[in-house]
Amino acid sequence: MEVIGFLAEYGAWSWIVAGLILLALELVVPGGYLVWTGVAGILTGLITLVQQPPWPVQWLIFGILSLVSILAWIRISRNRQEESDRPLLNERTQQFVGQEAVLDQPLINGFGRLALGDTVWRVSGPDLPAGQRVRIVGADGNVLRVVTS
Structure with missing residues (x-):
């Protein structure tokens, strides 16, 4: 219930701050996933600044943006082939x-x-x-x- 009260009090800025915190956490816990959830949080905040949807819709927007951005990142990173100056290094x-x-x-x-x-x-x-x-x-x-x- 505290989260709902926090969201109601600070609105869009709470999403932007949460997104920035997730981006900062990516520096401590690398892996790439927190970057995209952080971006989703910031985008949710920007959407909420323009339009004021109820908090369940905000969570839905955040969840969908997180899933879409993570899946897109996984798809792009798996299809990417890294060029190497020593392709037979471990062979x-x-x-x-x-x-x-x-x-x-x-x-x-x-x-x-x-x-x-x-x-x-x-x-x-x-x-x-x-x-x-x-x-x-x-x-x-x-x-x-x-x-x-």
Whole structure:
């Protein structure tokens, strides 16, 4: 009942202040949702300044504006693809495709080992002796696929 009394006393300004408080809370609790509820609060206040709907209608306006703005933000942010100067940063196996290296261990029954950088990788391919020069052509999970180069 105190909220209703507050809204009745301060009207549109209570919505604008509440919206600003929600925007300030976004700085403390990041995630993006409070931005859009804050914007909805400010817009509800501006609508209430122009027209004086009863308080249940004001809450309805606030709820609808919040939902619409959050759903629009989710839709836009999910469809956005971020450009990267290093698109293979977290795909180590894909970074090695096309490189050539020398087998540390022979490939027996299709599997062996190969040192690349600071890691020893499991490799698959045709049976080959140790010391054979190979080219990495792909990956299956953490197993590099190789062929003779």
